[in-house]
Amino acid sequence: MSRRPVVAAALLWTAGYVLAFSVQWDWLSVYISLFLGIAAIGLWFTRVPGRTAMCCLLIIMISAGYYEDYDRHNQTKLSISVEAAEKQKEIPYGLDGLITTRVDVDGDKASFTVRSDRDEGELFAVSIKLLSKEEQYTAQTWQRGDHVGLTGTLQLPGEARNFDGFDYRSFLRFKHVHWQLTVKGANQVKIVPSNSWTWDIVMRWNDQFREMLGEGIGRIFPAEQTGFMKSMLIGVTDDMDPLQFQQFSQLGLTHILAVSGLNVAIFLTCLLWLMRRLRFTRETYLLTAITLMPFYIAVTGASPSIIRAGLMAMLALYAAYRHTLKDGLHTVLLVGLGMLIWEPYFMLDVSFQLSFLVTIGLIIGVPPVNSLLPIRSTVWRNAVSITLVAQCVSFPVSIYYFNQFSLLSFLANFFLVPIFSMVTMPGGTAALILGFAYVPAGKAVAWIIAQINGWIFDLVDMSSRWDWFQTIWPTPGIGWIVCYYASCTAFVWFLLQKKRKKNEHQGPMLSLNLTRKSIQALRIQNAASIVGLPICILSLLLLLGLGYKPELWKREGQVDFIDVGQGDSIIITTPQNRRVILVDGGGTISFRKPGDEWKQRKDSYEVGRKLLVPLLKKRGIQRIDYLIVTHQDADHIGGLQAVLEQIPVSKLIFNGTFKPGIGVEKLFQTALDKQVKLVKAFAGDRLQADSETVLSMLAPVPWDAAGGLRLEKEQNEESVVFMMEMSGTRWLFTGDMDQASETAVLRMLEADWNLIIPPVPSAASANINFAAPNVQRKITMTTIATNIDVLKVAHHGSKTSSSTAWLDSWKPRLAVISVGLLNSYGHPNPQVLSRLEERDVSILRTDRNGEVQMRVKDGKIQVRTKLIRNEDHALN
Incomplete structure (x- = not known):
């Protein structure tokens, strides 16, 4: 500790933060930290045995107390209680304050943060629904530093509604924001521009300068590359193509798209080279670089990674100026310690974690790895060791947050990063500067850079399509x-x-x-x-x-009813062989009319890409064995496009019809391109998923399956309905079937149409197995018992389903309703709820309970929910 005090202090301080975040002791406070600090100083100057270890422990507790006190004071200043806000949901509220962030206008939405004039400067996340294109133009004139008056509805930010899901409430809290204000229409907004000298006005000038740079990039680069170059050069990611970002992410190249230490190094290299060419003295160009670095940090967005790199550069430049440049590890840890003391929540930021871990790893790891590599060329040896160490160090953090790793990541970083760092970044910067002086000259240089970018984009696109190189990892502990x-x-x-x-x-x-x-x-x-x-x-x-494969030897089944809003999505994992069955994928329903194109957002919310796929990856689902599409309405298949694009699927089971529409056509075309087997399922088909799990199809009724697809616009009555038996439990999945379909199924059962095929010798031979979309099936004539443990209520609890006869026939013990919170359809229908309650059926709803998870073992079902009734209980 005495030899490297900065290293020891930084590590111990970080350990204290981790302890406070994990344990959350209420007795810790800043006063306890002050007392422990005095005790540590006194102990250090004594000769007590073990004083070093005791001082280390005290530093950890001092840090924990500092973090706990900081976190405890991060509370709302409003007099409205959280409990009252939870009950009332939306509270009318008027707000006067100062806009403290850049105003982001995206389609029919404007968003920014406001610091209130009262309540001790409470921060609010403001979202304004724009009602016309004229209002969109008006919103684009609003700026950081303007004084604003708003009238809208106040609500708590949404919390995670699925296990392992994104928690927006926690995300905003770590930015010291505790409330959302939703405003309908720009007429509820009164803007008073402010020209007084404040820090927000200075940041407004920075926003305007960044916007000017973005416009300059747009003038000289092709439209399809503007978003990429903005992201790389000035850290503006708003215009980045989501598909292109996904492709770079799959290859582990997202650090190229985020301004970080690489950008700082290139900026300083070019700046110092230019000043040397201009015959600046050593002291002058070092001091000039130190002075310009804060401006570069601000212009590029001031993310934690760029702050870290910029502060390190300033310290290194100052040390070089004083001829004391020695230890890079001390520099990076000193910067990290300072940033954590300034803002403890930096510890939870993924860019902060990756930036410091990779930098520390390179400082410590590159010299020994260099000495081990049998490569004679110093340049190549350094390149290999830097890439290898960076990959190894960043790997666990990457899979923790992003749950994916490409086996091509090393090669992609080794060959592509030098091109971006030595060609694209400096060339793009030169083109931008030339473009402001003389547009044709800027365009000429930008054209060369764009050609190189185009070749790289083609290579990235091709590589990202090689699914066998993509690996999915569950979130590690x-x-x-x-x-x-x-x-x-x-x-x-x-x-x-x-x-x-x-x-x-x-x-x-x-x-x-x-x-x-x-x-x-x-x-x-x-x-x-x-x-x-x-x-x-x-x-x-x-x-x-x-x-x-952390759950390879786990021997229990699991059924997860995912909260995807107004839609269905169910993940079934079998107890043997851990086979995965995904039933539907939710979807976002759009009601856009002709002329509403201005409402389209750059990166609109899509439930598959934003919610379902991340959940599947976090749970380590590396392959979907059976993807069951109950029917082709948007709220059931919308999210499956992203699933097919990012997760391997073996078989897609559907109702044998085709609903005309772009989304459905794209989904099936993607399945064919990915060589997914398409399977028509009808009443009488049987799927033996494993030795303990059997799916028996009850609907739709059989028709001429040997023919082609039948066009069917109305899909509810064509829903795939099936009963599942798993480890001695019985489940009924109903899609969006209506009462007519229910009656048809009951009549088939009454007529002794047994839809359960006799047991087959093994699970492997029992799988639905066909090389073409046609299905070979058998129907035998016996009866089945109709008592079930769990019923997935059809059509989100609509009055068009779940008839009295249906419920009396199946006699469910537990019903799950997948329904959107505050949906406009009024689901679930009170009559359906009443019918279930009259039969003493326990009801779980995704709008109230969030995700519903059920674990199955030895004929017992263990239930837990994400929200409200979150205690575990069992169905025996």
Whole structure:
């Protein structure tokens, strides 16, 4: 600790934050921290045994107290209680304050943050629904620093409604925002421009300067590359193509799209080179670079990663100016410690974590890895070691947040990052500067850069389509991450020991007088190094295997009713072989009319890409064995497009019809392009998912399946309905079937149409197996028992389904209704709820309970919900 105090202090301070965040002791406070600080100072100047360890522990507790006190004071100043806001949902509210962020106008929505004139400067996230194109033009004139008066409805930010889901309430809280204000129409907004000298006005000028740079980029670069160049050069990601971002993300290249240390290094290199060419003295160009760095940080967006890189650069430049530049590790940890003291919530920011971890990893790891690589060329050896260390260090954090890793990531970073750093970034910057001086000259340089970008985009697009190189990882635990870093460190250490001994054997023999004890120690050390390397490799492989398939030996089924709003999506995982069945994928319904094109947002919310796919990845679902599309309405298939694009699917089971529409056509075309087997399912088909899970299809009724697809615009009555038996439990999944379909199914059962095919020899031979969309099925004539444990209520609880006869026939014990919160349809219908309650059926609803998870083992169903009734209970 005394040798490297900055390193020790930074690590201990971070450990204190982690402790406070994990444990949350109420007795910790800043006063406790002050007391412990005095105790630590006094202890350090004594000669008590173990004082170093005791001081380390005190520093951790001081840090924990500081974080706990900071977090405790991050509370709303409004007199409205959270409980009252939860009950009332939307509260009429008038707000006067100052706009503190850039006004983002996207389609028919304008959003920004306002600091209130009262309530101790409470911050509000404001969202304005724009009612006309004229209002959109008006909103584009609003700026940071304007004084604003608003009238709207106040509500708490939405919390996570699914397990492992994105929690918007926590996201805003870590930005010190506790309330959302929703305003309908720009006529409820009164703007008073402010020209007084405030920090917000200074930031407004920065916004205007960034906007001017963005317009300059748009003038010289092709429209399809403008968003990419804005993101790379000035950190403006608003115009970035979502598909292109996804492709870069799949290859592990998102750091290229975020302004970070690479940009700072290139900026400084170009700046220093230019000033040297202009014959500036060493002291002058170093001080000039230090002065310009804060402006560069502000212009590029001031994200945690760019702040880290900029502050490190300023410290390094100052140290060079004073001729004291020595230790990069001290510099980065000193900057990190300062940032954490200034804003403790930086610890939770993924860009902060990745930026510091990779930088520290490069400082510590590149020299030893360099010495191990058998590459003679210094340039190539440095390039390989930097890429290798960066990949290894960032891997656990990347899979923790993004749950994916491409096996092509190393090659993509090795070959493409130098092109972006040595060509695209400096060339794009030069084109931008030339474009302001003389547009044709800027366009000429931009054309060259655009051609290079185009070739790279084609390569990225092609590589991202190779699904077999994409791996999906469930979110690992902190313990796994610690073990991973420890194993990697041990692996490199053992390799260094092995190389050192090899060099010793090749060197001149020295005559040493060794004692018996010294010889024994050398033998033990040699044996440990010989055995240690294989053990280290095996432990690392075991860790990776456990991280990739943590539930491989789990022997319980699971059914998750995902809250996708007004729609259905159900994930079924079988107890044997962990087969995955996804039933529907939710979807966002659009009611846009001709002439409403101005309402279209740049990156509109899409439930598959924004909600369903991230959830599937976080849960480690690497392949979907059966994708069941109950019918083709938008609220059931809209999210499946993203699923097919990002997660491998073996078979797609559907009702054998085709609903005309662009979305449906694109979905099936994607399935064909991905070589997914299309399967028509009808009453009488049976799917043996594993030895404990059988799906028996009850609807739609059979028709000429040997023919082509039948066009069917009205899909509800064609819903795929099936009963599932899993580990001694019975489930009924109903899609959006109506009462006519219910009656048809009941009549078939009454006529002794048994839709359960007799058991087959093995699960492998029992799978629906066909090379073409046609299905081979058998129908035998016996009766089935109709008591079930869980009923998925049809059509979100609509009055058109769940008839009295249907409920009396199946006698469910528990009903799940997948329905959107505050939906405009009035679902679920009170009559349906009444019919269920009259039969003593327990009801769970996604609008009230959020996601509903059920675990199945030995004939028992364990239930838990994300919201409200969140306690576990069992169906025996």
